[in-house]
Amino acid sequence: MSLLSVEDALARVIEKARPHGRTERLPLHDCLGRVLAEDITARVTHPAFDNSAMDGYAVRHEDIVNIGAQLVVIGQSAAGHGFQGEVRAGETVRIFTGAPLPAGADTVIIQEDTEKLSGGKIRTLFAPAKGRHIRLAGQDFVEGDIALAAGSVLDAGRLTLAASTSHERLPVFEKPRIAIVATGDELLPPGSAPGADQIIASNTYGVAAIVRENGGEVLDLGIVPDDEAAISAAVAKAQDAGADVLVTLGGASVGDHDLVQSTLLSRGMVLDFWRIAMRPGKPLMVGELSGMTVLGLPGNPVSSLVCALLFLEPLTRHLAHLPPRSRMTTARLATPLPANDRRQDYVRARLTVESDGSLVAHPFARQDSSMMNVFAQSDGLIVRVPHAAATSSGDPCNVLRLR
Ligand SMILES: Nc1nc2c(c(=O)[nH]1)N[C@H]1C(S)=C(S)[C@@H](COP(=O)(O)OP(=O)(O)OC[C@H]3O[C@@H](n4cnc5c(N)ncnc54)[C@H](O)[C@@H]3O)O[C@H]1N2
Numbered sequence: 001m002s003l004l005s006v007e008d009a010l011a012r013v014i015e016k017a018r019p020h021g022r023t024e025r026l027p028l029h030d031c032l033g034r035v036l037a038e039d040i041t042a043r044v045t046h047p048a049f050d051n052s053a054m055d056g057y058a059v060r061h062e063d064i065v066n067i068g069a070q071l072v073v074i075g076q077s078a079a080g081h082g083f084q085g086e087v088r089a090g091e092t093v094r095i096f097t098g099a100p101l102p103a104g105a106d107t108v109i110i111q112e113d114t115e116k117l118s119g120g121k122i123r124t125l126f127a128p129a130k131g132r133h134i135r136l137a138g139q140d141f142v143e144g145d146i147a148l149a150a151g152s153v154l155d156a157g158r159l160t161l162a163a164s165t166s167h168e169r170l171p172v173f174e175k176p177r178i179a180i181v182a183t184g185d186e187l188l189p190p191g192s193a194p195g196a197d198q199i200i201a202s203n204t205y206g207v208a209a210i211v212r213e214n215g216g217e218v219l220d221l222g223i224v225p226d227d228e229a230a231i232s233a234a235v236a237k238a239q240d241a242g243a244d245v246l247v248t249l250g251g252a253s254v255g256d257h258d259l260v261q262s263t264l265l266s267r268g269m270v271l272d273f274w275r276i277a278m279r280p281g282k283p284l285m286v287g288e289l290s291g292m293t294v295l296g297l298p299g300n301p302v303s304s305l306v307c308a309l310l311f312l313e314p315l316t317r318h319l320a321h322l323p324p325r326s327r328m329t330t331a332r333l334a335t336p337l338p339a340n341d342r343r344q345d346y347v348r349a350r351l352t353v354e355s356d357g358s359l360v361a362h363p364f365a366r367q368d369s370s371m372m373n374v375f376a377q378s379d380g381l382i383v384r385v386p387h388a389a390a391t392s393s394g395d396p397c398n399v400l401r402l403r
């Protein structure tokens with residue numbers, strides 16, 4: 001049987017999943033990492049008035065062309081407290097950064113370039129060019145300008161701009177809702193004391209982290225036993241909550257207790273594919289149930305995390321209207337690797353940095369997909385295409401960065 005390749009599988013997942021159009025208006029503090037759903041138009045002009053970029057004196061340029069000019073200080077203009085009069089020949093106004101430029105003045109001379117004289121006068125020690133240290137009204141943006149376009153991902157700079165255009169809330173896309181359910185009679189939540197044939201369910205936490213890192217909202221449906229009715233009830237909960245994606249963990253393989261797929265099919269899921277040419281993660285299952293994408297991840301923790309990185313991360317970003325993220329880089333192998341079989345291999349590895357900045361990948365000797373400790377120590381996954389030839393140490397390799 002020829003298995004679907006990772007690339008083809010991902011293309012199918014993305015192609016079928018349509019990003020929702022739900023939007024919400026959120027306070028600025030809650031908008032970090034979110035995607036603008038509409039263009040944002042400036043509600044004010046910035047700067048709203050000509051003002052000084054420095055602490056100094058507002059002058060008429062024609063008065064200070066000659067170094068050593070003497071001017072009478074007739075008042076001051078501070079930020080929030082402008083000077084009401086006008087600067088006339090031989091006069092100046094003490095001015096501070098951000099303060100409105102008084103009428104009549106066209107230049108600011110910084111205070112370090114002046115000397116205070118008695119009798120409320122100053123003398124200039126330098127002759128700045130006309131217009132120096134003045135920020136002109138509207139030089140940043142003008143009321144009515146499109147300040148941010150729909151589709152912009154909101155980061156520090158864009159949030160600051162949005163605030164300065166006087167928007168207190170922004171229209172953003174809602175986060176896609178990703179429901180996660182762990183299946184297995186052997187599973188107990190972290191904090192429990194497992195009996196002889198029980199284990200701690202861990203996958204949910206890593207998979208949820210990948211969802212959250214990529215702009216999704218997690219709906220944790222907990223643990224359900226290997227029982228059709230229980231699995232069916234969890235699926236119904238995901239549907240009732242309006243989940244965009246249902247992620248099932250475990251029960252994806254061929255064992256007698258692997259009931260996830262049959263239960264979903266009996267609820268009307270249309271199966272797209274099951275099993276792909278990758279290791280770990282071969283039993284990956286993808287389908288659709290009434291507009292909800294179903295991603296059935298294998299139970300082995302490393303398999304579920306690798307599948308989540310390869311499929312759930314791009315899917316979540318797609319549904320969140322976020323641009324794709326590339327984790328790929330190149331390195332040189334620290335140790336030889338044998339020829340690969342027909343499954344694309346994701347080899348857990350530590351990464352070190354050489355003095356020239358290049359990366360060296362050190363594959364772990366043990367690659368069992370149940371070993372979370374090895375995965376947690378890994379900085380990357382060496383990606384080996386199907387049927388890759390044996391490689392020697394020093395050979396280049398492609399690496400999917402984990403951190
Ligand atoms: N005859 C075959 N057996 C298996 C095949 C196969 O092709 N033929 N595939 C193997 C591969 S590869 C994988 S991966 C696993 C995946 O199987 P399932 O998705 O059915 O996973 P389970 O059997 O439910 O669990 C596997 C393993 O992981 C533990 N587990 C399950 N859920 C969690 C959880 N939430 N947190 C932590 N650990 C979990 C579970 O106890 C098992 O040890 O199948 C192979 N078998």
Ligand code: MOO
Pocket residue numbers: 278279280281282283298300303369370
């Ligand atoms: O494909 Mo499984 O995920 O090797 O353990």
